[in-house]
Amino acid sequence: MRILIRLMPLLAAVPLLSAAAGPDRNAQARAAMQSSFKAHGQAGMERLDQDATQALCSRYAPGMPPGEDAARAMAANRASIRYPADGNFLGDWKRGEAIAQEGTGKQYSDDPGKPSGGNCYACHRLSGDEVAYGTIGPSLYQFGKNRGRSEEMLKLTWSMIYDMKAFTLCSAMPRFGSRGILDEQQIKDVMALLFDPDSPVNR
């Protein structure tokens, strides 16, 4: 009887866990990867450690984490978003275009002294002239033209670039601000690419 009582929480946990691929799925992958990978250049072994967002999305993939867990992780991501200190959201669209084109940054083969690119074109259509764009993300062509430049729209877009996982927890898009991939000025420049009327995105 006592044993049965002790087992109760375990038994109760079974249906909950069955929604995911298994609680130890991440631990299993991580353990194997730790013995199968080695630090190289700027890519140290700590990159194999998952934060809450990564762990949740991996555990339930290809499905989605349950609402409550997802909401908590999204709130944490939202809390990490920082607006530009000077209140100015828009930089130089030409520099933004260069950042959107640049695919290097954070790979062990990259120079850690050089700023990372955003590699936006890997997944998005942006400038009308650039035909080599990917389709993992939606087209952003005519982005500013269609949406205007209200403060609300600028803040929303800034936040999405800064941390898309505050909006869609398991989005494919990197958290450019929260994870320190792009700095504040670079995000301003990418914002200008999206919103400036002279940018090829809006022409």
Next chain:
Amino acid sequence: MKASAKKFGFWLAAAVTAACSFTATLVWAQSAANQDPVAEYRAMFGDDNPAELWLTRGKDLWTAPRGPKHVALANTCDLGMGVGVIAGAYAHLPRYFVDSGRVQDLESRLLTCMVVQQGFKQADLVANRFGDGDRKSDLEALAAYLVDASRGVPISLPLDHPQEKRAYALGEAIFYYRAGTHDFSCATCHSQPDKRIRLQRLPDLATPEGAREAYTTWPAYRVSQGEVRTMEWRLGDCFRQQRLPEMTYGSDAAIALTMFLAKNAEGGELAAPGLKR
């Protein structure tokens, strides 16, 4: 007279055929080039794949006595279907090997054979795992030759050993494991149909169609590198782009992920070495 008419007829037919096929190739190449520059390359080269050179060298490396122990792999190496049997062997890899006590893919199995049977040092072999210009890799040449011996054979992995099942489950866990500065997993790019990165098509590797399309055409001659690359190279370079540390050649993660992809590609007919961008 008769002979020369015949001759003329032959040359006319040949010329017409050539013109037609040239035009057809050109038109096809041009339309294909809009979407896939490698299709254009394939159209130009027809059936000629530079991987032939690797294949020829691989055959020599397989059949000649080599290494400190001066034995031929053809007389000592078991790829899972018996010593020296290569026809169809790649279609049943990765698999569990009793002698090594682990599940192995082609590359890790070759390492075992070359170290245990031929007496090579593992570190030397691994240091030369990827060819670069004049310094060619024996592993890449052997892989090209051995994979070609399974051309047209459907992939079949029964997973009847518990370790093989475990490898598949581990491979799946790794496929969905998000980490690093960019939160990428394999699935971030490879779990949706009809997507592309820049202009490069992305196979959905969790589905049979996508896995077959990808898995059956590796190893491949990479035009951009001028080398034949194997699946382990492909996986390692994906992890580099995922911003993760370096995947170790022949490691458990590499083999498990290969098992996941190969099993998903079950039934697909091997068409490697392929030709890729």
